[in-house]
Amino acid sequence: MVTMMQLTEEQLRSRRSRSKAIAWTLIALVALFFVVTIVKMGGNIVNRPL
Amino acid sequence: MADVGIDFSQETDAVGGGLGNAHDFFELMKPRVMSLVIFTAFVGLMLAPGPLHPVLVATALLAIAVGAGAAGALNMWYDADIDFRMRRTARRPIPTGRITPGEALSFGTVLAVGSVIVLGLLVNWFAGALLAFTICFYLFVYTMWLKRRTPQNIVIGGAAGAFPPMIGWAAVTGSVSIESAVLFLIIFLWTPPHFWALSLYRMNEYKDVGVPMLPVVAGVDATRRQILLYSFVYVAATLAPSFIGLAGEGYLLFAAISGGIFILFAIETFRRRDGKRADKSAKNLFAFSILHLFLIFSVLLIEKKLEFGSGWTFLW
Numbered sequence: 001m002v003t004m005m006q007l008t009e010e011q012l013r014s015r016r017s018r019s020k021a022i023a024w025t026l027i028a029l030v031a032l033f034f035v036v037t038i039v040k041m042g043g044n045i046v047n048r049p050l
Numbered sequence: 051m052a053d054v055g056i057d058f059s060q061e062t063d064a065v066g067g068g069l070g071n072a073h074d075f076f077e078l079m080k081p082r083v084m085s086l087v088i089f090t091a092f093v094g095l096m097l098a099p100g101p102l103h104p105v106l107v108a109t110a111l112l113a114i115a116v117g118a119g120a121a122g123a124l125n126m127w128y129d130a131d132i133d134f135r136m137r138r139t140a141r142r143p144i145p146t147g148r149i150t151p152g153e154a155l156s157f158g159t160v161l162a163v164g165s166v167i168v169l170g171l172l173v174n175w176f177a178g179a180l181l182a183f184t185i186c187f188y189l190f191v192y193t194m195w196l197k198r199r200t201p202q203n204i205v206i207g208g209a210a211g212a213f214p215p216m217i218g219w220a221a222v223t224g225s226v227s228i229e230s231a232v233l234f235l236i237i238f239l240w241t242p243p244h245f246w247a248l249s250l251y252r253m254n255e256y257k258d259v260g261v262p263m264l265p266v267v268a269g270v271d272a273t274r275r276q277i278l279l280y281s282f283v284y285v286a287a288t289l290a291p292s293f294i295g296l297a298g299e300g301y302l303l304f305a306a307i308s309g310g311i312f313i314l315f316a317i318e319t320f321r322r323r324d325g326k327r328a329d330k331s332a333k334n335l336f337a338f339s340i341l342h343l344f345l346i347f348s349v350l351l352i353e354k355k356l357e358f359g360s361g362w363t364f365l366w
Contacts (some may be wrong), residue, residue: 014069014070017072017073017318033172038056039103039105
């Protein structure tokens with residue numbers, strides 16, 4: 001039988017804090033790649049054969 | 051603690067962490083060291099010839115800062131055993147049990163790989179490769195190989211801290227040059243007098259954990275002599291930018307005067323050999339060395355701004 005680990009309040013708070021930091025980092029990375037793509041391609045982003 | 055299940059709070063260190071919050075992980079990145087890395091890399095980015103979009107400047111700085119933080123985290127992972135026993139480092143996240151060594155290793159590795167990929171993909175791969183080399187040099191050459199084996203640890207290992215302006219320069223130009231090598235040389239030669247001044251008044255801590263810093267191995271007098279010698283060479287190197295076209299006469303004047311003050315601090319450290327005044331002079335040199343490096347790079351930047359102000363108005 002599997003026994004679930006019981007986390008203390010402090011551990012739960014720490015885990016939430018870590019999860020939020022990871023989420024924000026991923027969002028920031030997506031935004032960064034998006035912005036840099038626009039910066040590098042500039043107006044050329046619409047200049048492609050149809 | 052609940053009635054059912056494992057008492058995780060008591061097993062944290064052994065089982066695999068869980069106590070560290072985001073701030074603890076940030077602390078693992080040595081934010082104070084990171085701030086100097088960001089600043090010197092920024093100067094490298096600004097002094098380099100050629101345009102770079104401000105978004106790419108910010109991206110390069112972010113990647114270099116995260117790479118430096120990753121190196122710091124990996125250093126804390128490897129050095130956890132001695133950090134635990136030194137007063138200066140005993141409150142770090144691993145010795146206090148907030149983060150396990152395994153977590154620090156994973157965190158540092160992910161950030162190291164991530165920062166190199168971001169710099170390589172978004173800026174250029176030469177800068178990315180230089181960042182990867184710097185992280186590897188700091189971890190494998192300095193932390194693992196030299197630090198506990200030779201009193202020359204911080205002389206050779208200091209190269210890791212000297213690379214950031216060169217990486218910044220490479221982010222703009224895609225190459226290294228004599229100018230970026232001079233920026234490297236300034237920090238490289240600054241490192242020994244800076245850290246040996248610290249080790250003079252922290253000698254016993256290094257001795258207790260078996261790190262062969264120069265005062266522990268060669269004695270305090272030899273260390274003071276080396277500090278003085280390196281100070282002369284360092285100050286000479288700070289004058290070099292004016293002779294290779296990287297800076298002008300205003301910078302040269304500032305570097306000469308502030309360098310003279312640096313040498314006065316080094317002479318004071320060399321002369322004061324006993325008691326609290328000896329410690330105080332070493333502490334003064336340590337503090338002034340940080341200020342001096344900051345000012346030297348600031349004046350390089352300001353002079354460049356005055357000369358080529360219109361070139362990077364987006365920042366001012």
